[in-house]
Amino acid sequence: MAEVSELERQVSELTQQLKPFEVVSTNAGILLEEPTKGTRTNGSVSVKPGKEAHQFGGKTYRWWKNIEGEELVTYRPQIEGTYRIWLSWGSGHSNHSTNAKYVLNSGPQRVELATVNQQLAVGQTGPVNNKTNWSGFLDAGVHAFESKDVISIVGSNTGPYVTADAIFFQPIMPGTNVSPQPRYPAKRDAVNAKLNEEYFPPREARFLRFTIDTTTRAEGCIDELEVFSNGKNIALASLGSKATSSGDFVHPLHNLKQINDGEYGNARSWIVKDAKGGWVQIEFPETKIIDHVRWGRDRTGKINDRLPIGYRIEAATEAGKWHLVASSADRSQERVLASPDANRYQFTGLSPSQKRQGxxxxxxxxxxxxxxxxxxxxxxxxxxxxxxxGPTHRLYRGEADAKREQVVAGSIKAFNSLELSPNTPEQKRRLALADWISSDDNPLTPRVIANRIWQFQFGLGIVDTPSDFGRNGSPPTHPELLDYLAAQLVENDWSLKHLHRLILNSRTWQQNDKPNSKAFRIDATTRLLWRFPPRRLEAEALRDSILAVTGNLDLHSAGGPGFNPFDVEMENVRHYHEKKTYGPPDWRRMIYMTKVRQEREHVFGVFDCPDASMAVAKRSRSTTPLQALNLLNSRFIMQQAGLFAERLTRECDDDSERVRLAWNLCFQRNPTDTELRDSTMFIQRSGLTQFTRVMLNTTEFVFIP
Incomplete structure (x- = not known):
């Protein structure tokens, strides 16, 4: 669309125009959040309104008693190169000095950087409101630094107190034009697990040390530490550079020699022994001019744990005489370049026209x-x-890359040949397979289907290994019957309804389950079907039957989303807990219950419900104490027993009628005189709810008669 293309062009143009206002820098600045030392009485103020997320420094500033002419506060940046100095202080109170002096002591030279009114913030005018505030940053100009240079705050003749806060040293890289309207201090983007660049003014170094103060988790890990001189990585072991450390985490995959081997990735990384304060150091064969360090947790981007997020990078020409060149102090806590636009840009410290334009x-x-x-x-x-x-090949030893001759889609030739060519379309391949499976010459398919239907009706198939009719499976108990049922299925156009009707109208299916002592001695498991094999209802049928007799089964809410059998606790992962209460949404048929893999419903899950993570040819059948306890004492059963009692009370006038209705609902028959008398006496003695609870636990209710 033309309109879309035009808008994308506008977005690109506006993004480019806003580039100078991004709250990130590419060069590593040096931040001193507090002075190195101070003299006289001092204290701190813990509230600094006016701070923004992209600005520097902590939440406190320091104060000292003002002594005229005395160096009250000292900052020792220990840096080399050219930097722009940004000063800040605590403001907002009339007892602060109005002419505190910042001085740079560089050898014999003493350069006055600025004289500031610490009662007011940078650019502020008017009366002092006596509310604690942060000053913001004041540009104190560009200066060349040696490692021993010191910045001091000198006491003045006004106000009883002098305050001090963060000073930021903004690097001026070689070849950069010094702007008369410098960019306000900006943090660099957050640490990235894949790659981080540290640019700083060129300086001499024989040693470089990377100290890890904090990590995202456990001991810090770096896959490669690179140090550049004139665009060349001089930290490589192959160039003679040596790596040492404060201690190494012992692991066969991670070791110190990999910190400068020129290879990337987690498998070529080093882990520090100490979670806090551990370091790795590179010693170059000779002193070099360095200006750039590159490092990452895993350059392949696959691993991001153990990421150093608090660190210091120091250089030295002599061992032990370290000078800071970069650190995490000037990095954001979040990935600013990936954040919303409102957090990506800042307009602090600009002229009114520049601020408005941005x-x-x-x-x-x-x-x-x-x-x-x-x-x-x-x-x-x-x-x-x-x-x-596409073409299919035989794979040598199953290797996907070891292709051998092309093979054609088909069946096992010992059984049949589908006679397909390599270029047979997929539709015809599927049709050929379906024709073979349902062919009159293939007796296996109707036998398997007939056996499964028999299994659903009697609880056990004529072949009790329904997915294995081969030599490893069980032989059929009634092979002629199985063949007859298979033939009936084929002759009646594969009608499953016909097969069901045939079985349900048989004397075998309609017989009762009364035991016979003589038959028991011959066939105790009823495999020969001398009676109807008694078995417990499946979990779904049992639950639905309970809801049906209590009058709560919802038969109208068919289809749609299922109901949840658990109380779900949402965290990083879902936690499934037993339900404490049940209501109408839970009273649908159990077929509409949401199945959770590897989690069993707490009441009926013990009744051999298969795990939803797998398909089974037949369910196991067990009898356990937990089944009896759940059916007697679970919250669901106790609730339904109470609701069953309410139904009987609502629909009947006396206990005798309630017993008859309960018997008909549960067993589809009237009680005998003895059953009626005993049940009535039980209700009078223990209550109607206990009676309904017993009815839901009877063998006649739980088992297929």
Whole structure:
């Protein structure tokens, strides 16, 4: 669409225009959050309003008693190179000095950086409101630094107190034009597990040390530490550089020699022994001018744990005389470049016209992106395309890359040949397979189907290994009967209804389950079907039967989303707990219950419900104490017993009528005189709810008679 293309062009143009306002920097600055030392009485103020997420420093500033002419506060940056200095202090109170002096002591030279009114914030005018505030940053100019240079705050003749806060040293890289309107201090983007770049003013170094102060988890890990001089990585062991450390985490996959072997990835990484304060150090064969360090947790992007997020990088020409070149102090806590636009740009420290222009561009960018997103939103569907299958090859030893001769789709030749050519379309391949499975010459298919239907009706198939009719399976107890049923299925157009009707109208299916002592001695498991094989109802039928007799089974809410049998606790993963209460949404047929893999419903799951994570040819059948306890004491049964009692009370006037109705609902018959008398006496002695609870636990209710 032309409109979409135009809006994408506008987004790109506005993003480029806003580039100078991004709250990230590419060069490593040096942040001193507090002075190295101070003299006289001092304290701290713990509240600093005016701070923003992208700014520097902690939440406190320091104060000292003001002594005129005395160096009250000292900052020792220990840096080399050219930096722009940004000063800040605590403001907002009338007892602060109005002319505190910041001085740079560089050897014999003493350069006055700024004289500031610490009662007011940077750029502020007017009366002092006596509310604690942070000053913001004041540009103190560009200066060349040696490692021993010191910045001091000198006491003045006004105000009883001098305050001190963060100083930021913004690097000026070689070849960079020093702007008269410098960019306000900006943090670098957050640490990235894949790759991090540290650029700083060139300096001499024979040693470089990377100290890990904090990590995302456990001991820190680095896959490669690279140090550059004139664009070349001089940290490589192959160039003679040596790696040492404070201690190594013992692991066969991670070792120190991999920190500078030139290879990337988790399998070529090093892990520090100590979670806090551990370090790795590279010693170069000779002193070099360095200006760039590159490092990462895993350059392949696969692993992101053990990431160092608090670190210091120091250089030295002599062992032990370290000077800071980069650290995590000037990095954001979040990935700013991947964050929403409102967090990505800042307009602090700019002229009113620049601030207004930047904010206008940002507003235009946000509205344009919103409009573009609306235009791109289209209806989505899951769609696929039909393609013909490609050639299939025999694979040598199963290796996907070891292809041998091409093979043709077909069946096992000992059984049949589908006579397909290599270029037979997929539709005809499927049709050929279906024709073979349902062929009159293939007796296996109707036998398997007939056996499964018999299994559903009697609880056990004529062949009790329903998925194995071969030599490893059980032989049929009635082979002629199985063949007869299979023939009936084929002769009646594969009608399953016909087969069900045939079985249900048989004397075998309609006989009762009364025992016979003589038959028991011959066939105790009833495999020869001398009576109807008694068996317990499946879990689904049992639950549905309970709801039906209590009058609560919902037969109207067919289909749609299932009901959940668990109380679900949402965390990083779902936790499934036993339900404490049940209501109408849970009273649908159990076929509509949501099945959770590897989790069993707490009441009826013990009645041999198969795990939803697997398919089974037949269910196991067990008898356990937990089944009896659940059917007697579970919350579900106790609730339904109470509701059953309410139904009987609602529909009948006396206990005798209630017993007859309960018998008909549960057993589809009237009680005998003895059963009626005993049940009435039980209700009078123990109550109607206990009676309904017993009825739901009787063998006649739980088992198929």
């Amino acid at each position: 904010q206008d561009w940002l507003a235009s960018l946000q509205s344009t992106k919103k409009h573009l997103q609306t235009l791109k939103q289209t209806k989505r569907v899951y769609a696929g395309s039909f393609v013909q299958p």
